[in-house]
Amino acid sequence: MNGKFTHNQLITPAMHPLSGTIRIPGDKSISHRAVMLGAIAKGTTRIQGFLPGADCLSTIECFQKMGIRIEYADSSSVRSDNSFSPELLVHGQGLHGLKQPDGPLYTGNSGTTTRLISGILAGQDFSCILTGDDSLNRRPMNRIIEPLSQMGASIKSISGNGCAPLGISPGKLHGIRYNSKVASAQVKSAVLLAGLYADSPTEVTEPALSRNHTESMLSGFGADVSSHQNENGSWCASIQPCRELFAQDIQVPGDISSAAYFIAAALLIPGSRLLIKNTGINPTRAGILKICREMGADITCINQHVSAGEPTADLLVNYSPLHGTAIGGSDIPTLIDELPVIAVLAAYAKGTTVISDAAELKVKESNRIDSITRGLQAMGADVIPTDDGMIIHGGKALRGAAIDSFLDHRIAMAFTVAALAAEGETIIQNAQCVDVSYPGFYDEICSLGRNTF
Numbered sequence: 537m538n539g540k541f542t543h544n545q546l547i548t549p550a551m552h553p554l555s556g557t558i559r560i561p562g563d564k565s566i567s568h569r570a571v572m573l574g575a576i577a578k579g580t581t582r583i584q585g586f587l588p589g590a591d592c593l594s595t596i597e598c599f600q601k602m603g604i605r606i607e608y609a610d611s612s613s614v615r616s617d618n619s620f621s622p623e624l625l626v627h628g629q630g631l632h633g634l635k636q637p638d639g640p641l642y643t644g645n646s647g648t649t650t651r652l653i654s655g656i657l658a659g660q661d662f663s664c665i666l667t668g669d670d671s672l673n674r675r676p677m678n679r680i681i682e683p684l685s686q687m688g689a690s691i692k693s694i695s696g697n698g699c700a701p702l703g704i705s706p707g708k709l710h711g712i713r714y715n716s717k718v719a720s721a722q723v724k725s726a727v728l729l730a731g732l733y734a735d736s737p738t739e740v741t742e743p744a745l746s747r748n749h750t751e752s753m754l755s756g757f758g759a760d761v762s763s764h765q766n767e768n769g770s771w772c773a774s775i776q777p778c779r780e781l782f783a784q785d786i787q788v789p790g791d792i793s794s795a796a797y798f799i800a801a802a803l804l805i806p807g808s809r810l811l812i813k814n815t816g817i818n819p820t821r822a823g824i825l826k827i828c829r830e831m832g833a834d835i836t837c838i839n840q841h842v843s844a845g846e847p848t849a850d851l852l853v854n855y856s857p858l859h860g861t862a863i864g865g866s867d868i869p870t871l872i873d874e875l876p877v878i879a880v881l882a883a884y885a886k887g888t889t890v891i892s893d894a895a896e897l898k899v900k901e902s903n904r905i906d907s908i909t910r911g912l913q914a915m916g917a918d919v920i921p922t923d924d925g926m927i928i929h930g931g932k933a934l935r936g937a938a939i940d941s942f943l944d945h946r947i948a949m950a951f952t953v954a955a956l957a958a959e960g961e962t963i964i965q966n967a968q969c970v971d972v973s974y975p976g977f978y979d980e981i982c983s984l985g986r987n988t989f
């Protein structure tokens with residue numbers, strides 16, 4: 537992110553157990569996809585529980601610049617628990633209804649916006665430029681440039697370094713069979729979205745199953761999508777060329793990646809008992825629940841149901857003494873964004889936790905192997921970074937420290953949790969970056985712990 541996030545947040549240790557019922561803002565991944573598919577579908581898509589975080593606002597802005605009318609519905613409301621429930625209307629213009637923007641599309645800090653929208657733009661009959669903030673413009677884009685080029689798209693890194701800004705011009709798209717080296721929903725989704733515009737079927741294989749919201753939502757909008765697991769354990773998603781998508785009503789569940797900070801805080805602060813309402817528990821996202829339980833956590837899913845194709849539940853979390861574990865393999869894509877806060881749990885847990893197969897951490901909003909290690913070491917934890925993860929010898933008391941957020945929302949929130957359970961005061965530097973995925977995070981956690989922030 538650029539320099540506007542200069543707010544330092546003081547965190548003092550939690551003085552009370554966390555207790556009560558909370559509602560987490562909408563899922564970021566699902567909110568992005570709902571706007572994107574709504575924009576290229578015919579008719580008005582209604583999105584309840586949309587996440588108004590900076591990343592999803594970047595997605596809205598890009599489509600508005602391409603002539604799509606997007607507005608809050610009158611029924612957007614403040615709930616009885618004081619949380620805001622935005623309802624968004626996206627007036628879609630069909631697969632070929634986007635207009636050339638009159639300047640570059642700005643995707644801010646959002647990798648999801650940049651990579652997914654590239655798949656859509658590859659199929660348009662106009663040229664445009666995509667660019668983001670400093671962090672975004674350092675993240676690898678060859679992972680989408682390569683498959684989209686194989687499909688016949690004209691897409692290039694303007695500076696020639698494999699990063700944004702990206703220039704995308706009209707090209708005739710053909711279906712391909714693409715073997716992705718990384719389990720990445722962003723890569724898979726870019727290829728599937730381009731596949732909507734191709735003249736033959738498109739297939740993407742990934743080494744382990746990454747989040748499947750794109751496949752599931754595309755089906756809901758009327759596309760012909762399927763997926764299966766191969767004998768060698770890899771996963772293949774395929775899509776047929778498409779004539780039209782049709783507007784839908786979408787209920788966005790609470791984001792398990794945001795719930796993760798409250799789950800972790802409740803597990804660490806003695807006496808806590810928290811009910812987190814209406815949280816998405818799609819198995820491709822819910823690895824944190826599995827790992828926390830392996831570490832000894834008492835978490836129960838109640839009121840389970842499926843809403844707009846997405847499994848959802850209320851999570852009841854009780855304070856639990858934790859022990860270390862091993863985290864790797866096909867679990868990694870199901871909890872990749874939660875690894876910062878899982879590392880915090882590991883630092884407080886008895887024994888050793890080994891995180892492996894997670895080299896993707898290096899190319900997130902910050903190099904998270906580095907940013908997690910530095911933060912935990914500053915607080916006195918015993919952490920050894922490795923090439924694809926880290927080894928954490930847990931169980932030491934942590935002390936407050938000055939923590940560099942590296943302008944990375946998940947680092948800021950993970951270390952806020954670490955600070956609540958530590959001795960002494962912590963300063964989270966540039967903490968305003970939490971707005972990327974969780975505007976209101978500090979108000980929520982502050983009111984729960986009745987902290988003197």
Ligand code: S3P
Nearest residue numbers: 565648719720721722723872873
């Ligand atoms: C996302 C996919 C993940 C995740 C990111 C959101 C998505 O990235 O880290 O925060 O919405 O598709 P990768 O798919 O590149 O692992």
